[in-house]
Amino acid sequence: MPNDLTRRKLLGAASTGLLATRIARSAATDKPAILGGRPVRTAPFPSWPVIAENEERAWMKVLRSGKWNRLDGDNARQFEETWAAKLGAKHCLATANGTSALIISLNALGIGPGDEVIVPPYTFVATVNAVLIQHAMPVFVDTDPETSQIDARKIEAAITERTRCILPVHLGGSPADLDAILEIGRKHNIPVLEDACQAHLAEWRHRKVSTLGTLGCFSFQASKNLNSGEGGAILTNDSDLYRVCQSFHNNGRGDTGSGFGYVRNGANLRMTEFQAALLLEQLKRVEDQSHSREKNAAYLTKQLAEIPGIRPARMYDGATRNAYHLYIFRYDKTQFANLPRAQFLKALHAEGVPGSGGYTPLNKEPFLKHTFDSRAYRAIYPDKQLAAWTERNQCPANDKLCEEAVWFTQTMLLGPREDMDQIADAVRKIQRQAAALAVA
Ligand SMILES: Cc1ncc(COP(=O)(O)O)c(C=O)c1O
DSSP states (O other): OHHHHHHHHHHHHHHHHHHHHHHHHHHHHHSOGGGTOOOSOOSOOOOSSOOOHHHHHHHHHHHHHOOOBTTTOSHHHHHHHHHHHHHTOSEEEEESSHHHHHHHHHHHTTOOTTOEEEEOSSSOTHHHHHHHHTTOEEEEOOEETTTTEEOGGGTGGGOOTTEEEEOOBOGGGOOOOHHHHHHHHHHHTOOBEEEOTTOTTOEETTEETTSSSSEEEEEOOTTSSSOSSSOEEEEESOHHHHHHHHHHTBTTBOTTOSSSOBSSOOOBOOOBHHHHHHHHHHHHHHHHHHHHHHHHHHHHHHHHHTSTTEEEOOOOTTEEEOOOSEEEEEEOGGGGTTOOHHHHHHHHHHTTOOOBOOOOOGGGOHHHHHHHTSHHHHHHSOHHHHHHHHHHTOOHHHHHHHHHEEEEEGGGGSSOHHHHHHHHHHHHHHHHTHHHHHHO
């Protein structure tokens, strides 16, 4: 018996020692990287763009052909045909960039001074700048914080007799609520222009976004899921509108394309042959990349959704495919010992997981007030309407989202599944250490 006791005591002492060593060791590995601990990951996430021999060959072919302009070459036309067929649209017009695609579309719809265009406040500034360039008035409708998209339930209340267009954005590649938006458009006889600049291959009820509204616009700017440095496109099934867009983007020329015959005013907003050649090559990988993002995002969502205080953006029921240009979630600091989002992002970055806080409230940008104070706007809009603008364009849900959102870029979803495990591990680690981080 005494021997037994001694053995138990000894074993007890030994295992307590082992436990203590283990705790000490795990405390060392659990120490936040920002406080000198070991980061969860040190490897970089996949780089962007993907460049291979095919891009090089295509680029050199255009270079050596000397046909760098679409009026001489054939790449832009080929890209238009390929992209239209892929999305299931009747027409595609390649443009210099996404901003010009939006400007051309608004022009074709006849949007101009005195008109109101409904826009979300949670978007890249180009959506709104395209409206301002027409000297039209952006009317902001608040964001659905669950999805980060325009809150379709609030659109009808913003419609007036001056509303000429609804311009929803499929933000981050997740489709806006198109059932509701298209229904409102039909009911009030207002065209819907889809800003699909971040939503390559995203689908609403198994149809590609950009093809459901009257017109849809893409961007192929460097960060985008389909990329030619700069570039854009307009998709439509309306042949008359297509012809107006085509003509306007080509200095107002008629169907002949080149020469000096003009049928309207316009601008040169054409895509170059180099851009189109790159897009035709990048298109060869776009499906595979898109599927990788979808699989990784679904896996990441399962993990992050289990962490108290982390709420991944929800998709609408009609959204059958998300392009995941951005992976968005909301961060509730009360579940992280009140660690401010900026500190959370810094700690996450130190763990090898770069995230950002995303957009600030666009409807509160001082440049809007400056624009409305301009001579042109004051000549067009009655003082009373300009004075009432701020009050009419409050978006409280969006303000809150802008304080809570965290974004990961699309390239972070292109690697192996282990990358997702590490992202979730980094968030869990910060939560465990949040109290220490909050006082550091
Ligand atoms: C939602 C949205 N709209 C419009 C644009 C404008 O596109 P671009 O930069 O190609 O002009 C972008 C991209 O930058 C965007 O993200």
